[in-house]
């Protein structure tokens with residue numbers, strides 16, 4: 001476990017050098033301890049609510065940036081006041097009187113699968129915005145963004161993330177009423193209410209709620225009456241500042257056969273997408289799943305995890321299925337965890353996949369290095385050298401970016417290609433180019449051209 005007290009001290013000294021004395025003394029000097037760490041939130045107590053608001057408005061991103069230099073990026077700072085801290089502490093007192101009623105949990109935790117938590121959700125660039133937004137919504141339901149609309153292809157973690165919100169919010173406040181429902185279920189509930197004339201029950205179920213989580217909203221397509229009913233519920237919840245979270249396989253604007261007054265409301269709050277994870281991210285997910293499945297996280301070597309992650313690159317559900325299969329195959333037959341046995345275990349799954357197409361040999365990336373160096377009028381050896389002049393560094397970063405884009409090698413592997421550079425140098429280089437692409441049209445054009453020259457289809 002991390003030592004957050006220590007980390008906070010280190011961050012404080014960085015803040016002290018970064019900011020003028022006045023600013024530092026006013027905002028940070030008095031915060032001596034970490035109040036608690038709960039659900040990936042690191043609580044700090046601000047001296048008063050004025051300072052709390054100022055930190056939240058001006059400095060929180062900086063604080064989180066420093067925090068992420070020390071710990072996994074999923075941890076975030078949360079600033080509270082002394083009064084809020086006192087309330088938190090009083091909640092912990094085991095007064096009988098404060099005890100939740102029997103079965104309260106069951107009553108309100110409807111439909112949620114409590115294995116889906118923020119803690120076992122692995123964050124990477126493909127889902128970072130969705131994750132951070134979900135955390136904030138869970139922390140401040142009805143306030144931060146309403147509705148929160150999460151979209152993306154199948155098997156990429158939408159349901160997981162949505163359920164995290166419900167589980168987290170309930171853990172924070174057992175009295176909340178949280179309902180998770182698949183859209184199919186909603187449609188069925190409405191049909192049976194219509195048939196049996198039990199609208200009262202139906203309304204109570206969906207309107208007497210603090211957080212409504214509706215999964216796979218695209219299935220409302222073509223169901224006009226149900227859409228109208230959902231529209232009414234949406235309006236009511238939203239008017240009462242109750243949180244709504246929706247997932248879908250596509251952006252709201254692309255929903256098919258759903259009335260526009262609904263789709264336009266989906267865009268009122270915040271829309272975030274989840275895309276496919278890259279190879280490093282997939283390996284991290286496998287490590288996480290392995291640590292959940294077994295007591296020995298070293299059981300399967302990194303090479304094997306990398307192999308599995310490189311084959312199953314489309315969908316996290318399949319990735320997870322492959323890992324379970326390897327685990328089962330080797331433990332059931334008492335085989336060693338080797339690449340050969342892994343391939344055997346996955347034979348049937350792999351045959352149906354087009355593997356090999358992503359295999360890269362030296363010729364492929366030598367080719368990329370030639371094309372890039374030619375384009376920038378430098379020698380190929382300069383790309384691999386330690387020369388620090390801007391034109392070399394830039395062309396080197398472009399090459400890293402292109403190799404990652406075309407072959408999705410791990411950052412570590414790319415570092416090896418570039419003369420054993422550290423993986424953090426590669427990550428930095430690729431991020432630099434991603435930033436340029438967004439801010440500088442000419443870099444974007446160059447990269448597009450180069451990608452095509454290097455064989456991108």
Ligand code: ADP
Nearest residue numbers: 120121122153154155156157158159160316317
């Ligand atoms: P979707 O709803 O987008 O189809 P799910 O939420 O059902 O996808 O995710 C499929 C599987 O992948 C689940 O078992 C889920 O736990 C796992 N998964 C998805 N994203 C992540 C992630 N970032 N970290 C860990 N597990 C993930």
Ligand code: MG
Nearest residue numbers: 158159160215
């Ligand atoms: Mg789902």
